[in-house]
Amino acid sequence: MSRKYNVAIVGATGAVGTQMLECLEEREFPVGNIKLLASGRSAGQTLEFKGHAVLVEELKHDSFEGVDIALFSAGGARSEEFCPSAAKAGAVCIDNSSAWRMNPDVPLVVPEVNPEAISGYTKKGIIANPNCSTIQMLVALKPLHDFAGIKRIVVSTYQAVSGTGNKAVEELRVQTGELLNGRPANNEVYPHRIAFNCLPQIDAFLENGYTKEEMKMVDETRKIMGDAIRTSATCVRVPVFFGHSESINIETEKKLTVEKARELLEDAPGVELVDDPAEHEYPMAMDAAGADAVLVGRLREDLSLENGLNLWVVADNVRKGAATNAVQIAELLIEKYLK
Incomplete structure (x- = not known):
């Protein structure tokens, strides 16, 4: 049986977060467990994934235990605060905000353009999604x-x-x-x-x-x-x-x-x-x-x-300019690096 990966979406109730969830399902990404994270205001909502209702949880620093890949789309401030916690817990963060894009230790990736740059994720455990x-x-x-x-x-x-x-x-x-x-x-x-x-x-x-x-x-x-x-x-x-x-x-x-x-x-x-x-x-x-x-x-x-x-x-x-690009990065990540 091929490996499945535990995925978290940070900012799951936003426009890009909900699209990320849809893209994971559409592209048949091998998700094991899905964790939906958002602010306290949105916690308690439910979103559907593969026909099942998934509860949205409040984003906390200890939210990433057992997570392999964390897709972030909750704004730069939250990415700056929580990406290091996610990476420390062992997750690879794919961040849609501008927080990490110009950091020299964080690869900035468009899969059709510079897929080889993904290999640099090991420096901080973070990959940045470019501007749409x-x-x-x-x-x-x-x-x-x-x-x-x-x-x-x-x-x-x-x-x-x-x-x-x-x-x-x-x-x-x-x-x-x-x-x-x-x-x-x-x-x-x-x-x-x-x-x-x-x-x-x-x-x-x-x-x-x-x-x-x-x-x-x-x-x-x-x-x-x-x-x-x-x-x-x-x-x-x-x-x-x-x-x-x-x-x-x-x-x-x-x-x-x-x-x-x-x-x-x-x-x-x-x-x-x-x-x-x-x-x-x-x-x-x-x-x-x-x-x-x-x-x-x-x-x-x-x-x-x-x-x-x-x-x-x-x-x-919202799709190629954000959610789809992030999921494509995740696909390359599991294909070449997280085996």
Whole structure:
């Protein structure tokens, strides 16, 4: 009988936590015992896993006895506090927050891009999940980089409200209904109304004029793909429930034609090429929602640059941008390291 692994989900009642639970079941991950952990406010709820109701327990430092893999999606502060406790108890932590991403002793992993980095988990017992926008961008760019060598990336993101969590999803829903019925819409989650609007701010602004979200894409790309790639990002919140979209421009070391890029992307792991403009076929958030593939299209050469290419990339930010990526890391972990 193949080995089964005891898994804990920290932040189990949140948008990403519930998706992690669903992904474990969908992908038939060999779960022995499942432990669902959350704050005291959520403890006592039940969630379903493989047809059985599982009680949500309060997250404590002694919650990880007997746990092999701990999937964290409870925010940076809780990850900083509880990941060391989980690792000390013998669990390998796969953390979805930004708390450990830039720690030099913690691997930052996108399975389709740098699976070999997982081996570094032994230093702290922690593997970091990149930012959702970084994940989908690098899944799309990896095959192009391997062929042509990317020198520079300019990316503008159009990010769904689910990236902020369930409260933001509800705020967009309520605001939309209020406005369509001629009533004023209140905003609590974001500094401005999100319904029928776009907000060119995700996370706090830094002294350099960029937001934390934008600098995550810059710094994480460098850590995952190498210091030679320069990245500039503009991140925008849009009134979409699920699915981040990105307009990406790359400059490459050698010429990369549209035809060659299509050929590379057609065979790339985790990528679905959707690129037939004549038939109005291109990646859209509504098609990515609920799926794990990174959709790529609108390929065209940059008319202002000798070795430039433009592309449009869309993915479900809660699935591939968070939960699915974490479960894929866990799959590689048990395949190659936790035998």
